[in-house]
Amino acid sequence: DVKVTQSSRYLVKRTGEKVFLECVQDMDHENMFWYRQDPGLGLRLIYFSYDVKMKEKGDIPEGYSVSREKKERFSLILESASTNQTSMYLCASSWGLAGSTDTQYFGPGTRLTVL
Amino acid sequence: AQSVTQLDSHVSVSEGTPVLLRCNYSSSYSPSLFWYVQHPNKGLQLLLKYTSAATLVKGINGFEAEFKKSETSFHLTKPSAHMSDAAEYFCVVSEETSYDKVIFGPGTSLSVIP
Numbered sequence: 001d002v003k004v005t006q007s008s009r010y011l012v013k014r015t016g017e018k019v020f021l022e023c024v025q026d027m028d029h030e031n032m033f034w035y036r037q038d039p040g041l042g043l044r045l046i047y048f049s050y051d052v053k054m055k056e057k058g059d060i061p062e063g064y065s066v067s068r069e070k071k072e073r074f075s076l077i078l079e080s081a082s083t084n085q086t087s088m089y090l091c092a093s094s095w096g097l098a099g100s101t102d103t104q105y106f107g108p109g110t111r112l113t114v115l
Numbered sequence: 116a117q118s119v120t121q122l123d124s125h126v127s128v129s130e131g132t133p134v135l136l137r138c139n140y141s142s143s144y145s146p147s148l149f150w151y152v153q154h155p156n157k158g159l160q161l162l163l164k165y166t167s168a169a170t171l172v173k174g175i176n177g178f179e180a181e182f183k184k185s186e187t188s189f190h191l192t193k194p195s196a197h198m199s200d201a202a203e204y205f206c207v208v209s210e211e212t213s214y215d216k217v218i219f220g221p222g223t224s225l226s227v228i229p
Contacts, residue, residue, distance in 0.1 A: 004158070009156075035219075040124070040221050040222075041221060042119075042205060042219035042220050042221045042222055043159075043205070043219040044219075045217065090158060090159065092158075092159075103149075103161045103164065104159075104161075104217075106151075106158035106159040106160070107158050108156070108157055108158045109156075109157075109158055
């Protein structure tokens, strides 16, 4: 079974702090994704990566950056956290590209609260 | 441009009765369509997907969906609801044209009444 793990289930940070969210997948998938999930809005793509050290902006990249130094690990960074970044963050991985027919496998999510 | 509409934000059914969760999409190309389920405090899990093969797609846990091109719909059904079906359901459209063409619907919350 594919396993996608996220470093924290719940996180509370203060405005202006630098925040790191970590995601690890164990299936040698090429592609990894970061989404945020907000009620009534579904999932929105923040960034994705199709290879080590490669990244592409999604729909809402502002205020975020990412890092993929190893194939299995994809990090989301909030350079200076703000209250409007309070949300559920979901990591996913897949064999195929974001626009392909391949299934995405999701981690359990990190619920981030910024005070 | 792609878009996904889930017509009901919340659906409530009695245990043992049929489930219908509605999804309409728009797409410039031949789309792939997915349904994902999210149980409370869990990540999303694939229920089923349509990729231009059979229009009636069977998924896990007794769910199925029918792709109707003329109606641009991909509704999710199950003949008999179980308590464990209570969850959030997302309809997703994807196009094989570029990296960022995956659109999630806003979700439908399914409640199952004993």
